[in-house]
Amino acid sequence: MLNFRTLLAGCISVIMLQTACTKTEDVNPNNDDSTAVDGSNKDAILKLYNDEYVASILSDIGWTGDATSCSAGSTPSTTQNKVLQRINFYRKLVGLPGDIVLNDTKSQKCMQAALMSTANNSLSHSPPTSWSCYTADGREAAGKSNLSLGSAGSRAIDSYIRDAGSGNYFVGHRRWILYPKLAEVGTGDTDRSNALWVIGNFGSVPDNMPEYVAYPPSGYMPQDLVYPRWSFSIPAADFDNATITMTDASGNAVNLQQEQLNNGGFGDRTIVWVPENIDTQATEDIAYTVKISGVKLSTGETKEYTYTVTLFKAQ
Numbered sequence: 001m002l003n004f005r006t007l008l009a010g011c012i013s014v015i016m017l018q019t020a021c022t023k024t025e026d027v028n029p030n031n032d033d034s035t036a037v038d039g040s041n042k043d044a045i046l047k048l049y050n051d052e053y054v055a056s057i058l059s060d061i062g063w064t065g066d067a068t069s070c071s072a073g074s075t076p077s078t079t080q081n082k083v084l085q086r087i088n089f090y091r092k093l094v095g096l097p098g099d100i101v102l103n104d105t106k107s108q109k110c111m112q113a114a115l116m117s118t119a120n121n122s123l124s125h126s127p128p129t130s131w132s133c134y135t136a137d138g139r140e141a142a143g144k145s146n147l148s149l150g151s152a153g154s155r156a157i158d159s160y161i162r163d164a165g166s167g168n169y170f171v172g173h174r175r176w177i178l179y180p181k182l183a184e185v186g187t188g189d190t191d192r193s194n195a196l197w198v199i200g201n202f203g204s205v206p207d208n209m210p211e212y213v214a215y216p217p218s219g220y221m222p223q224d225l226v227y228p229r230w231s232f233s234i235p236a237a238d239f240d241n242a243t244i245t246m247t248d249a250s251g252n253a254v255n256l257q258q259e260q261l262n263n264g265g266f267g268d269r270t271i272v273w274v275p276e277n278i279d280t281q282a283t284e285d286i287a288y289t290v291k292i293s294g295v296k297l298s299t300g301e302t303k304e305y306t307y308t309v310t311l312f313k314a315q
Contacts, residue, residue, distance in 0.1 A: 034099035036208070037092050039219025042312065045093070049222050049314045052089035052098075056082040058153040063191045065111075067119040070133035072111040075189050079153055080107065083187045083196075086154035087177055090161055093225075094178055094217040095210035106186025106197040112138030113145060113195035114152075114188045123147045141186065144199040146173045149192065156194035161215070162227040170262035171215075171231050171272050178213050178233070179267035180205055205235075211305075213268065214290070218307035222314035223280040229259070230290070231272045232305070236298035239263075239271040243294055246275050249287045254278075278311075285312045 037048045058079060065073020080102060088098030112135045117123055119133040125143050127134060148156040160173035176182065176198040183203030188195050213233040216226050239261055246254035259272040271292065279286050287310045296302050 034088065034097050035092070036095045036097055036210075039093075039095065039217050039221075042220040042310075045220040045222070046312075046314055048089065048092060052085055052092070053222070053225075054315070056085040056089065056154045058082050058155070061152050061189050061191050063152075063189060065115060065190060067115060067133065067190065070115065070119065072115045072133075072188075073190075074111070075153075079189060080187060082154045083157060083189075083194075084185070086157040087185065090157065090177060093221075094213050094215055096178065096180055096213065097206050099206075100182060101184045103184045103186050103197070103201075106141065106184070107188055108186075109137040109141035110145060110186045110188025110195040110197055112188070113141035113147070114190045114193045116142065117147060117149050117193040117195070118190040121149070123149050141188070141195050141197055145186070145195040145197045146176060148194040148196075152189045152192055152194050156189075156196065158225075160196065161225075163229055164227070169229075169259040169272065170266060171229055171270065172262075172266035174215060174229075174231060175233065175267035175270055178215065180209055180213065180235075182267075214307065214309075216309050216311075218309060220285075220310050220312055223282070223286075223311040224314065226278060226280050226309075226311055228274050229272055230275060231270050232290075232292055233268040233270040234295065234297065235268045237269045238296035239269060241294045241296070242271055242292055244271065244273050245291045245293075247289050254288060280311060282311070283313055285310050287311075 037044050039045060062076045062079050063073055065071045084100060084102055087100050092098040116127055116131055116133050116138045120131050127139050127142055146160050148159055151159050160177055163171040163174045181202040184201055186197030215231050244256060244258055246256055248254055254275050256273045256275040263269045287308050289308045291306045293304045294302060
């Protein structure tokens with residue numbers, strides 16, 4: 001298990017242009033349907049997409065604060081719950097339970113972190129005391145959170161999963177959200193920034209834990225949620241000698257660029273690659289097969305994994 005020092009160092013080295021932060025309780029508004037979804041069932045994935053992803057779209061963050069007066073304000077429970085719903089959607093999509101809960105204390109501190117990002121038009125996991133609207137609570141949250149400037153609420157969760165930008169080659173934000181042991185989050189928003197507390201108070205490995213966590217996952221996948229970086233995670237795995245190949249439905253090789261490995265404390269060990277010419281605009285289903293060879297497990301065994309991702313038009 002990763003120690004806190006390693007986890008914190010990992011978080012501090014990752015920043016993105018996105019948004020989110022809010023006041024919440026220890027609740028999961030969707031806990032009546034927290035189980036993972038069968039990715040091989042297209043109808044089930046489409047239902048999940050409509051019931052959880054589309055339903056968590058926000059038209060208005062509803063932030064009551066003001067950066068010029070350093071007022072962190074608040075966001076309504078609908079905003080907070082839709083952020084949580086979007087997180088749990090992505091977790092169920094990859095085969096994990098969607099049972100993450102909100103922590104009120106962390107969320108209040110996240111509000112301060114989001115305010116600081118907005119007031120200074122910048123992101124930092126260790127903001128200096130010279131920053132406008134600086135607070136100790138905001139600094140604490142910034143050091144333990146995914147941070148976003150430019151998108152807020154549930155849209156920030158998309159940005160974290162996308163993990164665009166040269167500094168995010170190891171998809172650290174995605175890895176925290178899809179970390180199997182993640183049990184609770186804090187979230188805080190302004191109208192243009194987000195802080196999502198993801199470090200600390202981890203739970204146990206969930207029942208029926210999938211053998212691996214891939215994004216995009218095996219099975220049917222809404223094409224609009226397929227981002228340039230693909231990833232594959234296994235706890236304590238060694239990917240130093242792993243190789244990745246991909247083929248399309250006709251068996252043609254898909255060119256790809258493997259990203260540099262970075263397993264210094266961002267959830268589980270992960271390998272990341274960028275395939276070329278993935279068709280995310282087709283009207284018909286398109287399948288891609290991934291093969292990852294040379295994965296050394298914590299047991300010492302070396303394994304090969306093969307799975308197929310079928311992109312489909314969900315809307």
